[in-house]
Amino acid sequence: MTTTNVAQTLAHLVGAEHVAPDDQLARYAVDGVVPQTVVFPADAGQVADVVKLARAEGLALLPWGGGTAMAAGSAPERLDIVLGTRRMGRILEHEPADLVAIVEAGITLAQLNEALGRHGQMLPIDAPRSERATIGGILAANTSGPRRLSYGTSRDHLIGVRFVDAQGELIKGGGKVVKNVAGYDIPKLLVGSLGTLGIIVEATFKLAPAPRASSAILGGFRELDQALEAAQAVLQAGMRPVALDLFNAQAYQVVAARAGVPTLSDRRYFLALDVGTQPATVKRQVDQAHRIITKAGGKSLVVDEGTAYRAFWRAAVDLGRGGERPAPMITRSSMLFSDLASSIHGHEALGESSHLEVGVHVHLAAGVLHGVWWGEANGPADEAMLIDAVATLRKATENLGGRFVVESCGPSVKRAVDVWGPPGPEFAIMRRLKEQFDPGRIFSPGRFVGGL
Amino acid sequence: MATKTKRTSLIGALEGIVGAEFVLHTPEDMVVFEYDGSIGKSLPQVVVFPSTTEQVAQIVRLAYSVDVPIVPRGAGTGLSGGAVAVKGGIVVTLTRMNRILEIDPVNRQATVEPGVINLHLSEQAEPHGLYYVPDPSSQRVCTIGGNVAENSGGPHCLAYGVTTNHVLGLEVVLPDGEVVWLGGPLEDMPGYDLTGLFVGSEGTLGIVTKAIVKLYPIAESVRTLVAVYEEIDDASRAVSAIIASGVIPAALEMIDKVTIEAVVQAVDVEYPSDAGAVLLIEVDGLKEAVEQESEAVEAICRDLGAREIRVAETPEDRERLWAARKGALAALGRLAPNYYILDGVVPRSRLMDVLRRVGEICDRYDFRVANVFHAGDGNLHPNILFDERIPGQSERVLEAGAEIMQVCVEVGGTITGEHGVGLEKKGFMSLVFSPQDIAAMEKVRDAFSSVETFNPCKIFSTAKGCGEGWRVPTLPDLGPGSFL
Structure with missing residues (x-):
């Protein structure tokens, strides 16, 4: 099928007005790779139709929520269709007495929390640019923030999920009750899978009561x-702090x-x-x-x-994500709390020696350190220096027994580094998971750990 | 003859791996290893007790190479048949691997072997002001490895989550004998969440040989109270109202009239024997929060008709109230020779409705039912009382159980909240999941391994060759020593 035919078929499936015009395709480039088509299905059934088309034609498909974490992961090895979830933004069920909500993947975190807040409840997940970041994207990228100390991360809140698999089947995992051990924990499979195993279309969350008073010190x-x-x-x-974070002066x-x-x-x-x-x-x-x-x-x-x-x-x-001072690179090091001091000093020493400026923001109890890398004195960052920094930081982090990931950077830095770092021996299982769920490699190929 | 020779050489090979004193193979020696805490039993060919990861790996490789089924086992307290050797073969009991390898108070984690008893970990962490959160009622005997396999819960999982929320990393022996770490001591490891998939896989994806678990600070303040109700409906309403009010107690348990009748006979506890139901509620945390929240809980309980509220004044009081809860199941033996435990979960707003329907179903089958359960989670444990000596009762109790599971699913719930599917509930997976949903789970299993002889016939009813060798069981006695 030619590109034109694919676009026409998609227009037929979802309505021509829900396929992006050609002059907008560049806005949906991922790591510099421009898709052939961008499509906005209305519901899970239409997502399944798009997936079936992609499968039949061997086209690479990449889900797009609010577009706030598209700089995560490796550059896609192929990209034909971007599947936008912006029309799938409904709250399907919220029973306050159950402290549970079921939502479509395209709802933004801010919209959801505004609705829940009216009932004194919340989904206590932190995500940058929450007015744009969608639930599907937050789950796929496993985004977390300061409140993980007391509330945990997406894996602790997601009790049910629906996703469209590579056959175009709608698959359910988990349920809508807060305790559930019926079969394998499929929701865990999707959290952090970055669109490589299926398209998340619906999520069910265990919620938390909103705090009655808050303060930061x-x-x-x-x-x-x-x-x-x-x-x-x-x-x-x-x-019992809700969050315990550390910042260096720049951050x-x-x-x-x-x-x-x-x-x-x-x-x-x-x-x-x-x-x-x-x-x-x-x-x-x-x-x-x-x-x-x-x-x-x-x-x-x-x-x-x-x-x-x-x-x-x-x-x-x-921090570093849009706003006044977007950063050309954000890194994440995971390590034990007891190893943080050495790593923080290492980040700062590297900042000084490389003429980069680094903001350090640490979720202390989780041992998660974000390095926010800017060019010196508000100038542009030298890409060669960013590339060198990745190598130095990865080595230093791994020497401490930690793991180092580039959370976001531009396409040219991405071409020069492996944002994920080398996978461990357990990678064989991950590779087989990918083969089981997406044998034709239609979902975000090349974007995940080890080139999955 | 050939089979016998094969078995003899298998025993010899296992003795070569772990030493003859750690291999059992006579029927008399193996009789306690033919069942767990659930219904049904099956005699293995041999039981082996490894003491190291390498021994486990050798045993698994051996079983794989000679195509013999292999079943991992902890303390055998499981309630769904996960440790039952339904196809015979080797039972690998992990109880010798019971060392706590490290407690790291700064990073708040512990590394343990799979045979460590749940409560021992909390006892060892206590001097550091820490504890391990999941507390299945069997915690004095059940093992961390078994907890990981079943994703065990417990009364105190309401506020702080179940096993999967507390496991960071696992060293496992895969079904082909390969040893691999999933996750590790760090949070946010890149890649798919293999640890999350493994926890709750009921011993079908491999054998845990080490676990890194999170420890949690012991609360500075705890308040335990009991609210006594004339009617179970009012107690159910109070549960929903507490959750809706924005207070998440550490524990919120319900004990119904029939259970109270048994408990007051068996345990030294002053529950009013004429009560319709009691709620056992525990609030913990910072002392100011505990004061506010327990007052709020008390007010809700009174508003919804509690005729009496008792607050534990001393640690001994608290122990006594919990002893009654944790001893409830054993006490049921005073009311009937047998009981069948269910584990359905329902949305918390539907408790009243579902408990009524559970009562109606049991009335219709002419069984008494005792409910003692994790009400705050909506995790029911109806215990259907019966007498297997009366012809037909064993069959009818399973039919009643099936109807109750159906009701749980109808209102948006599920068939098991913490006991697992195992052998016992695999026929009910289709109530909750479509064939495609189940196929997705089987893909996960196949990604871990394609070894069909590894803990066969569990969770999935689609497996080949599992029809025979497992019948609808009659229920063995579950006496004192059983838990829920």
Whole structure:
């Protein structure tokens, strides 16, 4: 089938007005690869129709939610059809007394949480640009953020999923009850699979009650050791923070400026605690954190509930992603909490020696360190330096027993590095999963670990 | 004769791997290994007790090379037949691999061997102010490896999640004998979530030989209370209202009238024997939150008709209240010679309706039913009381169970919340899943291994050669020592 014929068939399947005109195709390029067609199906049935066409014609298909994480993963080895989920944005079921919601994949996180918030509930997953990021994309990319400390990540909230497999069949995994061990845990298969095993069309979540009170307390420190000592004390003091993050000065200044909180420019490292969730516990934890921060030599600052609190965490989650200072590269290192100090220093030393500027943002308890890499003095970043940085950081992280992934970067850097790094021996099982679920390699081929 | 020689040489080979003292092969020695905590039993050819990962791998490779079925087993407390050697073969019991290899208080994780008893891990972590969250009622005997296989829950999983939410990494022996790590000590490992797929796979994808699990800080404050109701409907309404109010207690359990009748005879506990139902509720966390939340819970319970609320004043009080809950199943033996445990889950807003229908079904079959369950999760455990000596009862109790599972599915629920499908419920998978859904699970299994003799005939009713060798079972006694 020619490109024109594919476009015509798709127009027939979903309606001509739901196929992007040719002059818009470039907006849907993934790592510089421009698709032949962009199609917006209305529902799971139409997704299945598109998949069946792709399968019959051997076309590569890539799902697209809000487009906020398209720089993740390796460059696709082929790309024919981008399947946009923006028309699939309904809440299908929300029974507040069950604390469960079923949604279509194309709803944005912000829309969902606005609706849930009216019932005092929420889906406590953090994702950059939540007004654009969709549930399907968040699950596929396994996006997470500061609140993972107390709420966990997508894998802990997703209790049911529907996806269209490579045969165009609609497959259900899990259910809509909060405990379920009937058969294998298929929802886990889809979380983090980056569109390589199927197209997620529907998700069922276990929800959380919204906090009744919230506050952030920030601590500015001169030395990293002081900040980490305070963090360790928080974890050992019986506190129950919702989030416990660390920023270096570069990261903090960007976040603070956007959120409108004081920048404390004489400090180099910053702890941020989200404390909640009852009014009485907020006050008690703020007091406790203040004492711990002060004792460790820090200067504390309370960001109260309301605009500044929300703006702060939003700016933290969005750091480097669009906004005032988009970063040409964001990296993620996973390691044990006890190895973080060495890695943070390593990131900063590399920033200085390479004439790049690096913002460090760490989810401390999870041991997840984001490196946000900018060009020096607001200038453009030298791509050769970014490429070198990847090699240096990967080696340093792996020496600590950690894993290093490039979360986002431009197409030319991507051509020069393996964003995922070398897979381990368990990769054989992953390869067989891909072969079982997508033998014809129609779903996002080449984009995942090990070239899957 | 040929079969006998084959079996003799298999035993010899296993003795060569682990030593003769760690191989059982006479029927008398193996009799306790022919069943688990579920219905049905089947005698293996041989039971072997490895002590290292390498021994497990050698045993699995041996079984694979001679085409003999192999079934992993922990403490044998499973409630769905996962450890039953339905096709005979080798039962690999992991209880000798019971070392806690590391407790890392800074990174809040522990590395354990599969035979470590669940409660022992929490006991060893306690000096660091930490504990392991999942607490199946069998936690004094069940093993972490078995918990991983079944994705076990427990009363305290309501607020903090079940086993899968607490496992970071697994060293496993795959069905062909290869040893591989899935996940590891770190969060956010790149690639598919193989750990998440393995947890809850009921011993069909491999044998766990090490597990890295998360530890959680012990709450600074706990309050345990019991709300007593005249009518079970009111207790059900209170459960839904508590969840809807935005309070997630650490535990929210219901014990019905029939269960109370048995418990007060068996355990030293002052539950009012004329109550229609009691809720056992525990709130934990920061002390200020515990105060607020327990007051809120009390208010809801009273509003919905609790005639009495008792708060545990001392740790001993708390222990006693929990002893009654955890001893409930054993106590049921006072009411009937047999009971059949179900494990359906329903949306929490449908509890009242479903419990009524469970009662109606059991009335229609003329069985008494005792409900003692994780109400906050919507995870029912109707225990149908019967007497297998009365002809026809064993068959009819299974029919009643099937109707109850059907009701759970009809209201949007599922057939098992924590016990697993195993042998017992595989015929009911089609109530919940389409053939395509089940085919997707089989693809996962095939990605891990194509060895058909590895823990055969579990979960899926489509497997070849599983029709014979397994009949609709009569139910063996489940006496004291059984748990739910």
